Amino acid sequence: MLVQLSVENVAIIEKLTMELEDGLNILTGETGAGKSILIDAVNILLGGRVSRDIIRTGEEKAKVEAVFQVPERLCGVLNNMGIDGGEDGMLIVSRQFTTSGKNICRVNGSLVTVAQLKEIGEYLIDIHGQNDNQSLLRNQAQIDYLDKFSGGGLLKEREEYRELLEKYREIEKKISELTEKEKERARLEDLYRYQVNEIEAANLKKGEDIELLQQSKLLANAEEIIEAFNSAYTCLAGEDELVPGAIEQVQKAQAALNNIADLDPDFGTISETLVEISDRLEEIARKIRNKREEINYDPALQQEVEERLALIENLKRKYGNTVEEIILYMEDAKKKLEEVSDVEGRLAELRRQKNELDDLLYKKAQNIHNMRVKAAEELKVKITEQLKDLEMPKAEFLVEVRFDDSRNYTENGLDAIEFLISPNPGEGLKPLSKIASGGEMARIMLAIKTILADVDETGVLIFDEIDTGVSGKAALKVGEKLLEISAKHQVICITHHAQIASLAKAHYRISKETIGERTVARVEKLDGAGREKEVARLLSGDESANTAKLAREMIKKGMDLRKKQNAG
Structure with a gap:
């Protein structure tokens, strides 16, 4: 619902604020008073194009602002845009524009683009004017209206269809990717196979590089190691009988102290310690001898070790910093090789899945088509009845539903849908967009809108001079239709017909006056005598007693109609 509209410096409007009500809001006024300017201002607020000429002469900027009750279905859109929906359920939308072409758009204080403003606007207001591109002229809107008119069964079927279509398109995408990348696939297959073969041929073992490095170090220093062991062994074990070793010297020391061990306990302890030292030295000497014998300088072995290390280092440069990482790389390459090598198998499986989904989609599309054909016939009858009430008794309306058997699936199935109309006999059925007469449109x-009021989720409907070219009798029917729609939507209507104005729940008069050398538009909410006077003006332009009486009677009938509607 549009709660409040404020316009500043737009054409002849200097500053104007109006508060609107739910139900049927009527705007009247003399030609040129500024009624259509208000509609232009709303269009601007909804993201429409701005002409610099619309800014009031002498001013550099203009502004339009409106307060709405937030429709529940808009909350998700606002959330995705990062806009606070407001705790009070209100939405403040504003757009300021300047003569330099600058635009500042805000929604609840957050800056938005004109495109975002337009997207939000589609959830708030639907404007119906003689020359506007109205929502019902859009093919997608016609499809949505027909499907909603059909009911929940078709909508559920369409949702299931779209879920299948999403899977179908994903499989198509995978098939396309696999097919288009055949050369790349062959290259990757060669690469992965080479990598796997190269690593497998090395026959790596975990920790092997560390062991080889140690072995290389020993082989490279074998002579120095042997010399060190020989010297150490000689020091411990002695050299022949000429040079006593440390073991022999310790044993002599122990024997000397052993002779006096019974003289003092400490002497015995020292003697025993020397025995332990002698035993330990003998053990060490044996280890040195064994290690010395293990070290054998082998140039061929050293070359073999160095070549093995060089091979591993080469693999490290390509596949990882350690042998463990190289092995993991090989395992991953094997998996990738398996994937790229089995493209034909994968393609065959994907094509099988696509064929299955194609069959399901086609059946769903046929079901949807049949349901739409039935709904189209029902809608045709109802719309034709409505047009008779609106002084178009010879009009012919048709919803054309064409089935595309070539299986070019769209979000809407395989149907092309178009609303067709023939306003007068002999004119032939034409798309709504081809209707020349604004009044007929x-x-x-x-x-x-009357038929689809229950399924139309747009809360605010604006009708700009919808009664143009309509006779008095038909105007009353137009008003009754507007009143009917206003039971479920807020309706704002600009009219020149007293029959329509008399049905208003809230009646506003737009006027203009000259102050100094400037023309200024005003808005006034009418009640009582003021409203009777305005309805009388619409009737005949005079203020005679008879006209005033007729105006009162019409307003009274309008009140009775609203009460009857509310009671129903």
């Missing part, structure tokens, strides 16, 4: 839109 307006009445057609009103008829459709």
